[in-house]
Amino acid sequence: MGFNLQPYGIQSMLKEGHRHLSGLDEAVLKNVDACKELSDITRTSLGPNGRNKLVINHLDKQFVTSDAGTIVNELEVQHPAAKLLVLASKAQQEEIGDGANLTISFAGELLRGAEELIRMGLHPSEIIIGYTKAIKKVVEILEELVEEGSEKMDVRNMDEVISRMKAAVASKQFGQEDTLCKLIADACIQVCPKNPVNFNVDNVRVAKILGGGLHNSSVVRGMVLKNDAVGSIKRVEKAKVAVFAQGVDTSATETKGTVLIHSAQQLENYSKTEEARVEELIKAVADSGAKVIVSGGAVGDMALHFCERYKLMVLKISSKFELRRFCRTTGAVAILKLSQPNPDDLGYVDSIAVQEIGGTTVTVVRNEESGNSVTTVLLRGSTDSILDDLERAVDDGVNTYKAMCRDSRIVPGAAAAEIELARRLKEFSFKETGLDQYAIAKFAESFEMVPRTLAENAGLDAMQIISSLYSEHSSGNTKVGIDLEEGACTDVSALSIWDLYVTKFFALKYAADAACTVLRVDQIIMAKPAGGPRRDMAAAAGAGMDED
Structure with missing residues (x-):
């Protein structure tokens, strides 16, 4: 604007400092590029041999994982189009809890195909029409690939659960899936309610304890609290429990007041009455039959002294959510202030014991008889990042269990389903007459990303694997997938590698x-970002500030 010209066109409408990108080259292809970058990151982590990423987020926390959900959450993706893919993967995480990687990688692959078509001269709207037809067809074909008889399933049968869970867990912890699946399946089956559809993921907890290895891990019916009992009583069997949400302390008087004390005598009496008051409260709890007091807040010294005198075990759970879970496990009702509990409000535990596991003191609350509603998977591992990754694998397993409780249909895993979809969709594209047939063919080709990636991550020759998969499938063996350990194509039903139908769907x-949404964009208009100087300058100036 060197000549003092009046701004014209879109510039006259928007504030200074905006950016406006339009047209195929600037907007559509730039968007596709950003999405391809993102999907390249997640794609190398797909499948059992997927590589890990080391992500350091803005709080300097390290993540070493191949779990796409975690990776994209921590990356803080800035680009608006790539954000659309992140949102799709988040939706997948919310809905199923597994398969976020497939969502992003596949969307990226679709966009890569779209880019080639655009360069050939197809209009994005034709591509969208083709893709929409293709996904309709894919859903039909997927239905046909479902293994017969898999819709009826006993969710309490260990073997059936493990066979469906194995693929999801193996993709996070390859080589340890057998050990892990047993633990996860065991934990899930124990808390599965009468009507499996109501299975709550929150009821399977994970406690991570450093030291040992995966083979030391176990499942506890009940909860594992990562702290010691307050006081000297460390073990109680078959006891009633009183839960106080506020804390067990003397200053539980309702009002604040000033007391004028004139003589030493009065001072003594004053503290005596306080003592008597606390003793009275604690005695009331002990008389109600409770042997354990659980406090949600601080435990005062004086109160603790009387708890010891009346042989009460004292636990402190500072997290509200943990306290709520504890109440669920024991069937207790959290009482607001320190007072004599009603018999109905008391919970029951089989045993509460303080144990030392691998140098960490934990309190194990077991509750086996009365309908136990929480189980804990005790994970052991040598470093924090290994434990975190194991936890993600457990998370995926539990989410898969929840999904199979709702819909237990399965399709062949190890890229068998994808190749079959690619083949059938290719055939379908030949029947179409319009320009969208190219888009459908590209959609079909995109499925090859899965076997190609699985093969590449395992160090196999991708082209050879894909062509032999195609030839097997076209001769009618629709369950042939990649056996990664052998590096060959085999029937996956023999290896029992199954993927859940809902996850794929x-x-x-x-x-x-997501891919269609990105393609529908033809202009990007960014207003001038609000606020002061740019972030990195601000960061240099006020290094102590947090990002809010």
């Missing part, structure tokens, strides 16, 4: 939706 659907 939602992942492909969300991916296609």
Whole structure:
């Protein structure tokens, strides 16, 4: 603007400092590029041999994981189009809890195909029409690939659960899936309610304890609290429990007041009455039959002294959510202030014991007889990042269990389903007449990303694997996938590698939706960012500030 010209066109409408990108080259292809970058990151982590990423987030916390959900959450993606993919993967995480990687990688692959078509001269709207037809067809074909008889399933049968969970867990912890699946399946089956559809993921907890290895891990019916008991009583069997939400302390008087004390005598009496008051409260709890007091806040010294005298075990749970879970496990009702509890408000535990596991003091609350509603998987590992990754694998397993409680249909895993979808969709594209047939063919080709990635991550020759998969499938063996350990194509039903139908269904659907949404964008208009100087300058100036 060197000549003092009046701004014209879109510039006259928007504030200074805006950015405006339009047209195929600037907007659409730039968007596709950003999405491809993102999907390249997640794609190398796909499958059992997927590589880990070391992500350091803005709080300097390290993540070493191949779990795409975690990776994209911590990356803080800035680009608006790539954010659409992140949102799709988040939707997948919310809905199923597994398959976020497939969602992003597949959407990226679809966009890569779209880019080639655009360069050939197709209009984005034709591509969208083609992709929409394709995803409809994919859903039909997926239905046909479902293993017969898999819709009826006993969710309490260990073997059936493990066979469906194995693929999801193996993709996070390859080589340890057998040990892990047993633990996860055991924990899930124990808390599975009468009607499995109501299975709550929150009821399977994970306690991570450093030291030992995965083979030391176990499942506890009940809860594991990562702290010591307050006081000297460390073990109680078959006891009633009183839970106080506020804390067990003397200053539980309702009002604040000033007391004028004239003589030493009065001072003594004053503290005596306080003592008597506390003793009275604690005695009331002990008389109600409770042997354990659980406090949600501080435990005062004087109160603790009387708890010891009346042989009460004292636990402190500072997190509100943990306290709520504790109440769920024991069937207790949290009482607001320190007073004599009603018999109905007391919970029951089989045993509470303080144990030392690998140098960490933990309190194990077991509750086996009365309907136990929480189980804990005790994970052991040598470093924090290994434990975190194991926890993610458990998370995926539990989410898969929840999904199979709702819909237990399965499709062949290890890229068998994808190759079959690719083959059938290719055939379908030949029947179409419009320009969208190219888009459908590209959609079909995109499925090859899965076997290609699985093969590449395992160090196999991708082209050879894909062509032999195609030839097997076209001769009618629709369950042939990649056996990664052998490095060959085999029937996956023999290896019992199955993927849940719902995981695939939602992942492909969300991916296609996200890809179409990105393609629908033809202009990017960014207003001038609000606020002062740029972030990195501010960061240099006020290094102590947090990002809010």
